[in-house]
Amino acid sequence: MVEINIWIITTSLGAGAILLYVQANVFSLFLKSYRVTKAQQLKNITYAFILFISSTLSMMAINTYLSIFSSGLSIEELLLYRELSTTIYNIIFALGLFFLLISSTKSFTDTILYTPLILMPEMVYLQIPVEKGLLELFSIYGRIASDAVIIIEASFLLALYLTYSEKEVIMGKLWNIGIILIMFSRAIDLLPMKPYSEMFMIFMDMVAFILLYLMKKEAEIFTREER
Amino acid sequence: MKYRSDIVIILDILDAIGEEGALISHISTYANMPNPRVKEKLDVMIENGLVTEEIDKSGRRIYRLTDKGLETREKLRETVYMLKQLGLIPRDSYKP
Numbered sequence: 425m426v427e428i429n430i431w432i433i434t435t436s437l438g439a440g441a442i443l444l445y446v447q448a449n450v451f452s453l454f455l456k457s458y459r460v461t462k463a464q465q466l467k468n469i470t471y472a473f474i475l476f477i478s479s480t481l482s483m484m485a486i487n488t489y490l491s492i493f494s495s496g497l498s499i500e501e502l503l504l505y506r507e508l509s510t511t512i513y514n515i516i517f518a519l520g521l522f523f524l525l526i527s528s529t530k531s532f533t534d535t536i537l538y539t540p541l542i543l544m545p546e547m548v549y550l551q552i553p554v555e556k557g558l559l560e561l562f563s564i565y566g567r568i569a570s571d572a573v574i575i576i577e578a579s580f581l582l583a584l585y586l587t588y589s590e591k592e593v594i595m596g597k598l599w600n601i602g603i604i605l606i607m608f609s610r611a612i613d614l615l616p617m618k619p620y621s622e623m624f625m626i627f628m629d630m631v632a633f634i635l636l637y638l639m640k641k642e643a644e645i646f647t648r649e650e651r
Numbered sequence: 652m653k654y655r656s657d658i659v660i661i662l663d664i665l666d667a668i669g670e671e672g673a674l675i676s677h678i679s680t681y682a683n684m685p686n687p688r689v690k691e692k693l694d695v696m697i698e699n700g701l702v703t704e705e706i707d708k709s710g711r712r713i714y715r716l717t718d719k720g721l722e723t724r725e726k727l728r729e730t731v732y733m734l735k736q737l738g739l740i741p742r743d744s745y746k747p
Binding site for chain 2: 453454456457460461462463464465466469524527528581584585586587588599639640643644646647
């Protein structure tokens, strides 16, 4: 069991490093554009990426700590802290998706987008069994709630994609695939498949952001060709 | 009139000015915006060093893109392309 946890911590760190690079790369484009335009939409997207990067950094920081000090921790502590790192990652990631959603110009989102934020605390509080410790509660129920919120947010993003994006361009479909992967990984995480579902989740997020990175590369080529 | 995001409006103005420079009336027609609103946006762009204002021989005010303006136009095109692909702005909101 200890070996599995150490293995998961190490691979999470590797996937986290790739995720961080890709997120920072895409973020730089939106940040540069925001600096000159000060557009509200770009401001929200910038916040979204700051949150995505923070979620990855928080996950990596806890996993780095665990990989250094794992020998001094009991199996229960190792399990709890590892789960905690994924829960914190998931909650900040959900907030990032929320900012990405409110950056949309579509009006219907203005009214229904508050649903996830209202849902999140309710889902946690409804399921609190009093006999468990606070950290344990947070890692288990916070995770379930954030998984559900991410699935809801991702389905809104998917709806936006289907309504707005250019159907004839292949690269846009990559984002579609990325969102589906994020939703699928959270649905798997709701099943009793831990700790493997955690690994799967981080890898699927990594793939989704790599697809976003490829879209950015395509945007560079497209605008260059246009000149 | 359809809602256009600020990014698309700014990009339309930068496109209207182009490499040759343009009069405010041309920018206004291209960007489909009234002159005072275009002037407002242009003032901010001048302040940010994206655009310069020159008076030609016949006394007309011509707006030109600076190097920073050209670079910004490039970045904004990439950004708008990305946002359209992500479905975060309508597909018909910007046609280069």
